[in-house]
Amino acid sequence: MTWIRAGVARSNRHQHTQMLNYPFPWVPGLGFMWRCRVLYSDFSDADTSEVLNLTTLAASRKTPKGVDLPTNIHVTYAAIDLIELFDGGSISDMKAILGIDGDTNGYVEQVDIGQGETTGVRLATDGATLLRTFVPDPTPLLQLDATGGNMNAMTAGKLDALIFFTLPPDIRTA
Numbered sequence: 001m002t003w004i005r006a007g008v009a010r011s012n013r014h015q016h017t018q019m020l021n022y023p024f025p026w027v028p029g030l031g032f033m034w035r036c037r038v039l040y041s042d043f044s045d046a047d048t049s050e051v052l053n054l055t056t057l058a059a060s061r062k063t064p065k066g067v068d069l070p071t072n073i074h075v076t077y078a079a080i081d082l083i084e085l086f087d088g089g090s091i092s093d094m095k096a097i098l099g100i101d102g103d104t105n106g107y108v109e110q111v112d113i114g115q116g117e118t119t120g121v122r123l124a125t126d127g128a129t130l131l132r133t134f135v136p137d138p139t140p141l142l143q144l145d146a147t148g149g150n151m152n153a154m155t156a157g158k159l160d161a162l163i164f165f166t167l168p169p170d171i172r173t174a
Contacts (some may be wrong), residue, residue, distance in 0.1 A: 013081045031076045031166035034069045037061060038085055038142060040157035054161055069140060073165040075100065075133045078107035080122040082161040086113050086144065089153025096122075097143040098161050100135055113144075114158065138163070140141040 024032035036058040043050050050069040055068055078098055094114030099107050111122040142150065142161050 009050055025046055027164060030164040031074075032164065034058075034140075034141075034163045034165065038161060040088065040154040040161050043144060043151040045151045047150055048146045049143065051095060051143045054142055058081050066122045068166065069138050069163060069165075070092065071137050072168060073138060074136070074137055074167070075107070075135055075163060075165050077123075077164040077165075079162040080108050080113070081162060082113050082117070083160065084117045084119065084156055084158040085115065085117055086154055086157030086159075087115055087166075088155035088157075089149040090154060091146045091149035093116075093147035094157075096146045096159070098147070099143075100138045100163070101141075105169060110145075113157070114146075 027033050032122070036054040038052065038057065042052060042057060059068065080098055081095055091114065092113075093112070094117060095110045096113045097109055097111075106124060113122075140161060140163055
C-alpha cells in the first residue's frame with residue numbers, strides 16, 4: 001500500500017515542499033494555479049460563438065510543463081487575465097465565459113474582452129460559490145461570443161485562463 005501526500009499547505013515548511021515537488025505554482029489563499037494561454041488564432045469557427053477545450057489546448061502548448069489539470073480537485077477560484085484585446089474584422093464586441101465540465105457559465109461569466117476594454121484580470125463573479133467546489137474529472141472550457149463578426153475574423157487577442165485549486169489531503173492507493 002502506498003500513501004501519496006498532497007493538498008492544502010498546513011505550514012510554511014509543508015507548503016515549500018509542495019511547491020518544489022508539484023508542477024503548479026502555489027498562490028497563498030487560493031491554492032495551486034493552472035494556467036492556459038489562449039490566442040485569437042485558436043478560434044477558427046465561421047460563427048459568432050466558439051467553445052475551446054482548454055485541456056486539449058494546454059496539452060498542445062505544454063502549459064504548464066505539459067501537465068494536465070489533475071483529477072479530484074477542489075476549485076477555489078477562477079479568473080481570466082486579458083493580455084491583449086480581442087479584435088478583428090467587423091467584430092464590435094467580445095465576451096468570454098470560463099467554466100468546467102460543460103458548465104461554461106459557471107465560474108467567470110460574460111466578461112468583456114473586446115474593443116474599448118482594458119487589459120488585466122477578470123475575476124469570477126462570485127468567488128464564494130466556487131470555494132472548495134469538488135470536481136472529479138475537470139475539463140476547463142472557454143467560450144467566446146462575438147458581436148458583429150465571426151470568430152475566424154479575429155486578428156488580435158491573447159488571454160490566460162486561470163483555475164485555482166487544492167487537492168484532497170490524503171489519497172490512498174493500493
